[in-house]
Amino acid sequence: MSSISKEETENQLDRMKEIHSYIKDESKQELDSIITVMGNKFHDENAISDYLAYILNPEINGVGTQPLNNLMNLINYPADLSETDKIEIKREHELTNKRRIDFLITISDETIIAIEHKVFTGEHGDQTWDYEQQINHEFPNSHYEIHYVLLSPHGKTPLNPSFTPIDYFQLVDALKQVTTDVLRDIRKAVLYNEIIRHLEGHFLNDKTLEISKKTELLMDYSGMINDLLQNLEDDYKDIFDFIESYIKNYFNKEWNIKFQHGRHYHQIYKQNWKKNGLDIHFELSLNQSSLIENKLSFLVDIEGKRKDEFNHAYENDLIMSLKDTLNENGIQYRDGAKIKGRRADTFAAKTYHFLDKNTLKDGLKLEQCLQDMIKDFLAFIEPIDEAVKAFNEKQ
Numbered sequence: 001m002s003s004i005s006k007e008e009t010e011n012q013l014d015r016m017k018e019i020h021s022y023i024k025d026e027s028k029q030e031l032d033s034i035i036t037v038m039g040n041k042f043h044d045e046n047a048i049s050d051y052l053a054y055i056l057n058p059e060i061n062g063v064g065t066q067p068l069n070n071l072m073n074l075i076n077y078p079a080d081l082s083e084t085d086k087i088e089i090k091r092e093h094e095l096t097n098k099r100r101i102d103f104l105i106t107i108s109d110e111t112i113i114a115i116e117h118k119v120f121t122g123e124h125g126d127q128t129w130d131y132e133q134q135i136n137h138e139f140p141n142s143h144y145e146i147h148y149v150l151l152s153p154h155g156k157t158p159l160n161p162s163f164t165p166i167d168y169f170q171l172v173d174a175l176k177q178v179t180t181d182v183l184r185d186i187r188k189a190v191l192y193n194e195i196i197r198h199l200e201g202h203f204l205n206d207k208t209l210e211i212s213k214k215t216e217l218l219m220d221y222s223g224m225i226n227d228l229l230q231n232l233e234d235d236y237k238d239i240f241d242f243i244e245s246y247i248k249n250y251f252n253k254e255w256n257i258k259f260q261h262g263r264h265y266h267q268i269y270k271q272n273w274k275k276n277g278l279d280i281h282f283e284l285s286l287n288q289s290s291l292i293e294n295k296l297s298f299l300v301d302i303e304g305k306r307k308d309e310f311n312h313a314y315e316n317d318l319i320m321s322l323k324d325t326l327n328e329n330g331i332q333y334r335d336g337a338k339i340k341g342r343r344a345d346t347f348a349a350k351t352y353h354f355l356d357k358n359t360l361k362d363g364l365k366l367e368q369c370l371q372d373m374i375k376d377f378l379a380f381i382e383p384i385d386e387a388v389k390a391f392n393e394k395q
Helices: 006-022 044-054 066-074 126-136 168-176 188-202 213-220 220-249 290-292 305-330 364-393
Strands: 089-092 098-108 109-115 145-152 164-168 255-258 265-270 277-285 296-303 346-352
Touching: 006 220, 006 346, 044 089, 044 290, 066 168, 089 213, 098 126, 109 126, 126 145, 126 265, 145 168, 164 265, 168 305, 213 220, 220 255, 220 265, 220 290, 220 305, 277 364, 296 305, 296 364, 305 346, 305 364
Parallel strands: 109 145, 145 164
Antiparallel strands: 089 098, 098 109, 255 265, 265 277, 277 296, 296 346
């Protein structure tokens, strides 16, 4: 891929920034609903059914009979229910054979709507056939007009053709046609719209096929972004080599300098710091992200299979001898507990922020910053030498 010119890169970046500023954050937290914040899984069949029973009940839903009217329209049984109609909604209605149907709605001793609700499960055997038989047995030769419904996210086809399939798309559309009076009762209005929000957010948006606007933006400008990342990689190699070269020249030949492209941590140590089960070293945390975040860290790590033995014998002495240095140079250190945000093996650490654009353009300034960083830790060398010598002499 050919490199993009500086002018074109700046133009595309300006355009990308403008678009990005108008895109709302599409965090997954936006899918939270009353159902999920109460500790239920989003697909909890009972929780959704309980909420729907509330929404359909005109005595408590705050919006009256319209949701139930609209549901009846879906089963081709138009109704004009009012407050004078006697409506009863039973959840988990037990049939004579002890099986339970999710909803049994009776209206003015005239109409029964039996609803079985399936989210991610299918029919169990002859379930819909059995439900029809049991309900007809419970209401023999009755004057009720009985309607059967199988409700599911995508309209499962019932084995029993007496059941009308209704999907969440149809249900949500029917619920949306109801006008909620926010000014009259904001709490009821919010509760009513929560079920719509829940079903839309978790079931009606096909997440496997949807990409966010921010992803689209990234895809649209991927050529420019890849070009920038390639330049970052090339520049990082040059900066890495500069830092490695400076550190190798700073320390004399008794020191081992282990830097490697592709690694995040690079070691500086004396040979006798790594013997008899000990592995003590200075460590520089440096990678490509260091340039983007303007952050690198210098550490003292005490590792090895005998580190606990060494720490028990010498850690307190090291801290006491280095107390002034630690405080004056703003170095974090382990004092009976792990340094926050560091590995358990880290004895001392300090984070530096000199990898800014101005410093990286000035080799002399970068050298001075590296020198100041190393000088912060020079006082560690003698106490570590003494502790290592004493530890090794005991072997």
